[in-house]
Structure formats: C-alpha cells, structure tokens
Amino acid sequence: MKIYIETYGCQMNVADSELVTSILDNSNFKIVREIDEADIIIFNTCSVRQHAEDRVLGRISNEMARKQTNKNLKIGVIGCMAQRLGENLQNQNKGIDFVVGVDQYKHLPEIISNIFENPHFESETMVNNKEIYEDLYPIHSGKLNAFVTIMRGCNNFCSYCIVPYTRGRERSRPADEILKEIENIGKKGYKDITLLGQNVNSYDFNNVNFAELLRRINRIETIERIRFVTSHPKDLSDEVIAVMAESEKVCEYLHLALQSGDDEILKRMNRGYSADHFYTIVQKLRKAMPEIAITTDIIAGFPGETEEQFQRTYDLMEKIRFDYAFTFKYSPRSGTKAAEFTDQVPEEIRLTRLQKLIDLQQDITLQKYREQIGKxxxxxxxxxxxxxxxxxxxxxxxxxxxxxxxxxxxxxxxxxxxxxxxxxxxxxxxxxx
Ligand code: SF4
The missing domain is CATH 2.40.50.140 (Nucleic acid-binding proteins)
Known part of the structure; x- marks a missing residue:
C-alpha cells in the first residue's frame, strides 16, 4: 500500500514524519512523494495556533473529494492536532478514517491494516510519557541535512503554549542511540545535523547532560556541522556556551526565544528568566563566539501588556540586535492558561505592536547582513x-x-x-x- 505524508508545523513534526516513514517502511508500506499515487493520505498536524489547525482542516476537506473517485482511499490525522482533539476530529470531518497521537506511532501499521480489512474509524491518542521510540531510526527526507530528535515533550508550561499538553512530559533519548544514529547518517553523506527537542538544554540521560552530549557528537568524524533547536534561556548553561565555543563542529548560530523584554510579562508567560538574564546570556555567547548569529521569537500584545512593557521589548531588541526575529501577535490558544487571562489586548493594538517589531527587525537584519560584506x-x-x-x-x-x-x-x-x-x-x- 502506498502512503503519502503531508507535514505541517515545526521541525519536530518534520522529524516525526521521518520517524513515521521508518515505522511504515519497516512494515512494508511504500511512502510516495505524489499524493495522486496514494492509497492512504496522512496529515501530520500542528496545534500551535488556531490558524494552523484551520488550515489543515481546509486541506483535509479538499482531499476528501478524492474519495469519490477512489472508494478505498483512507485519510488519517497524526501529530499535535490529533493528540489535542482525538476522536472529536471526526466530528469536524466525517471522512477521516484514523487519528493517531504523538506517542502512538508504533501502532500505525496495525491501525491502517485494520481499517483496510474492515472499514471503520480508529483513534489511538493515549499519552505515553515514556515513549522515546527506542531502536527506531528515521528515514530522512533531505539528502544533505538531517534532523535528529534527542528528546521529546516539554515540562515548562509557558502560559501561552499548547505543546506540553499535546507532547507530554520531557524525556531524553539514550546518548548512545543518538550517537549511533548520527554516525550512521554521516556515513550516508549527511554532513549537517540539527539536534531537536522542545528544550534541548535540559537534555539529561543517565548523567549525560546537553553539554556532554554536544562534546561527544562533536567527536563523530562522519559529520561536519552541528546545530540545535530549541534552547531555553533559563537552561542555557555556561558549560553549554563553553562547549559550543570549543567544539569546531558546533556552528556559530543559536535560536534563543526572548518572547518579551519585560520582567512582569515574562513572569506571566511562566518563562523562568528575566530580561537581564537573557541579555547576560547574549553577552556571554558573543564573548565566547564573536561571529555567532542569534535569532529569536517575540510575542507582541501578550495579555495585560501595556505600552511601557511593549516598549521594553522593543528597546531590548534594539539593544541586542538579533540577526533575525520570528515575531508573532499573541493569539489565545484554548486549553492554555494565558487564554483565560481576562486582560486580553485588543487585536488592533496587537497588530500595531507587531508591525513595529517587524519594521525594527527588518532594519537590523538588513544591517547585519550588510556587515558580512568583505568576510x-x-x-x-x-x-x-x-x-x-x-x-x-x-x-x-x-x-x-x-x-x-x-x-x-x-x-x-x-x-x-x-x-x-x-x-x-x-x-x-x-x-x-
Ligand atoms: S518551552 Fe515553553 S514555548 Fe517551548 S514548547 Fe515548552 S511550553 Fe512551549
């Protein structure tokens, strides 16, 4: 049977689609790159914003039309949206044949075989906070760069974020498995790897912390470049900064989400650091690696954000001069704490603040890029x-x-x-x- 996977959302979902490819391939399903060839279409979904969910629901509805000419076609939903909505997804679209959550991918071959044998709806979304997909190695979609998942889940519960609810508690993969996977993909020709986790700095397996993991990966001869996402400012230690600086394969690049430059807002976001702490880390990183590029995420118009608090974010961005910033207007995510805050900022103010951040960052990014001329x-x-x-x-x-x-x-x-x-x-x- 031929399966087509369409992936939405972050790199973690891209990596999960590669893992699912491997699970299905081991059970003799064939992954195809053209949707027209598929007997089964799987949507790997993202829940981070309502807009992301609406977009996938629209895509699913479009593809349902194929069932009129191909009566055997099955359509399934996996990923964060499957985890969040479970079998309720079938209420949104009756044509969905199966829904499988992020900890249940090992059951996909069995679920798919079952619904072909006896057409019915199946949903498997039980949370398993121990699942790390041990002994399973993803089949990478690219040819030169590969994502390597080092941990799953998140314990941080930032008040705006749905991820801890959809991806469960934090757990790290064994260091030996990660090293083996990287060595093997290096042998296949991938020279550039990105380590993935919701908060890679809190990696911890049998007393191997993230700094030690980086040291060990840096010694693998078959690869040339190492990057990692996402780092959390509260857990990025001096030891990690030192290892980054002394490891020739670790690239001079870091994505470090600031989110807000105001301490009160950071507290309400449950981020666990202050604006000063963030700025100190940036200084340490630049001292240790003068050529480092730092990118960030910023939310404009978080509930309760005053003009002065927004200005603090703006000023800090101006002071830090990120190479790039992914800027978002706050959008409430039902199920999160921040969605229940009663002091939501009106949409037009959120948009105005967002635009100010975009304009500021555009100027800084252009300057940063022009500074590269001659190098x-x-x-x-x-x-x-x-x-x-x-x-x-x-x-x-x-x-x-x-x-x-x-x-x-x-x-x-x-x-x-x-x-x-x-x-x-x-x-x-x-x-x-
Ligand atoms: S660290 Fe915060 S923003 Fe990142 S996944 Fe965890 S809860 Fe969400």
Whole structure:
C-alpha cells in the first residue's frame, strides 16, 4: 500500500514524519512523494495556533473529494492536532478514517491494516510519557541535512503554549542511540545535523547532560556541522556556551526565544528568566563566539501588556540586535492558561505592536547582513539557486543563505566564499580559488 505524508508545523513534526516513514517502511508500506499515487493520505498536524489547525482542516476537506473517485482511499490525522482533539476530529470531518497521537506511532501499521480489512474509524491518542521510540531510526527526507530528535515533550508550561499538553512530559533519548544514529547518517553523506527537542538544554540521560552530549557528537568524524533547536534561556548553561565555543563542529548560530523584554510579562508567560538574564546570556555567547548569529521569537500584545512593557521589548531588541526575529501577535490558544487571562489586548493594538517589531527587525537584519560584506564564509552547498541555473546556494555556519556563481557538482561540498553583497536576506559572493 502506498502512503503519502503531508507535514505541517515545526521541525519536530518534520522529524516525526521521518520517524513515521521508518515505522511504515519497516512494515512494508511504500511512502510516495505524489499524493495522486496514494492509497492512504496522512496529515501530520500542528496545534500551535488556531490558524494552523484551520488550515489543515481546509486541506483535509479538499482531499476528501478524492474519495469519490477512489472508494478505498483512507485519510488519517497524526501529530499535535490529533493528540489535542482525538476522536472529536471526526466530528469536524466525517471522512477521516484514523487519528493517531504523538506517542502512538508504533501502532500505525496495525491501525491502517485494520481499517483496510474492515472499514471503520480508529483513534489511538493515549499519552505515553515514556515513549522515546527506542531502536527506531528515521528515514530522512533531505539528502544533505538531517534532523535528529534527542528528546521529546516539554515540562515548562509557558502560559501561552499548547505543546506540553499535546507532547507530554520531557524525556531524553539514550546518548548512545543518538550517537549511533548520527554516525550512521554521516556515513550516508549527511554532513549537517540539527539536534531537536522542545528544550534541548535540559537534555539529561543517565548523567549525560546537553553539554556532554554536544562534546561527544562533536567527536563523530562522519559529520561536519552541528546545530540545535530549541534552547531555553533559563537552561542555557555556561558549560553549554563553553562547549559550543570549543567544539569546531558546533556552528556559530543559536535560536534563543526572548518572547518579551519585560520582567512582569515574562513572569506571566511562566518563562523562568528575566530580561537581564537573557541579555547576560547574549553577552556571554558573543564573548565566547564573536561571529555567532542569534535569532529569536517575540510575542507582541501578550495579555495585560501595556505600552511601557511593549516598549521594553522593543528597546531590548534594539539593544541586542538579533540577526533575525520570528515575531508573532499573541493569539489565545484554548486549553492554555494565558487564554483565560481576562486582560486580553485588543487585536488592533496587537497588530500595531507587531508591525513595529517587524519594521525594527527588518532594519537590523538588513544591517547585519550588510556587515558580512568583505568576510569569507564557509558555505555548505545545498542546491541550485532559485533565480539562476548558473548560481549555487548554500548556508554559512551562521545560517545565512549565500548565493554565488558555481556548478551543480559543488552540491554537498564545503566551499569558501567571499561575500560581496547583501540583497535582502541573502548574501551574494564568489568562491575563493
Ligand atoms: S518551552 Fe515553553 S514555548 Fe517551548 S514548547 Fe515548552 S511550553 Fe512551549
């Protein structure tokens, strides 16, 4: 049977789709890249915002039309939305054949076989806070970069976030399994890996902490570059910063979500750090790695946010000068604590504040990119440029897309490129002979 998987949301979901691919492949299902070929369509979904859920529901409704011409077609939903809504999803769309939550993917082959044998609706969404999918190795979709999940779940309960409810409690994969997986994917030709977890800094398995895990991964010869997401400012230790600085494979890049520059709002968000603490970490990171690029997430208009509190966020962004910021207007997520706060900020104020942050960050990002002109960067060549067949594109160690004249044979190689221009958020350069 042929299965098509459509993935929404964060890198964790991309990694989970690769895990599901592996589980299904082990049971002799065939994963196809064209939806037209599929006997089963699986939507791997995201619940982080209502908009994300509405979008998937729209896609599911569209694809239901296929059942009129293909009576045997089955459609399933997995991921955070499956976990959050469970069998209620069938009330939203009667054509859904199965719903499987994030801890129950091992049962997918059996569930799919069952509904083909005897057509009925199945739902399996039990939370299993111990599930780490031991001894299962994902089949990676890309050819050059690979995500490696090092832990699952989250214990932090930030007041705006649904993830601890959909992905359960934090648990780390055994270090030996992670090292084995990375060594093997390196042998297959992947040189660039991204370690994944909701809060990688709190990785802990049998007294191996995240710093020690990074040290060990850095010693694996088959890979060249290591990045990781997501880091939590309250758990990013001096030890991790030191290991980042001394490990030649760990890239000079870090995504560190600030969310707000105001201490009172940070407290209401249940983030567990102050604006000062965040700023101190940034200073330590830049001292240890002067070339580090730091990106962030910011929420505009969190419940109760006053003009002064918003201004503190704006000022801190101006002071830190992130390389890039993913900015969002606060949107209430039902089931979270913040959605119940009674002092929600009106939509138009949220939007105005968001726009201010976007404008500010756009200027800073452009300046940051222009500051790269004249530097030489090591680029991992990943593809032909979208704009010209004569140009190649790849990423620098600080995660900036760089385009330069070159040929396809360079894909998968590392080249030194001198930066000669910055156009929008793309660097332009030429290879050094
Ligand atoms: S750390 Fe906070 S924002 Fe991140 S997944 Fe956990 S609860 Fe959500």
């Amino acid at each position: 030489t960067k090591q680029i991992y060549v990943e593809r032909v440029s979208k704009k010209s067949a004569e140009e190649m594109a790849g990423k620098s160690r600080d995660f900036k897309i760089t385009v330069f004249p070159g040929s396809k044979e360079l894909i998968g190689q590392f080249v030194d490129v001198k930066i000669i221009d910055a156009i929008g958020w793309t660097l332009k350069g030429k290879i050094l002979e």
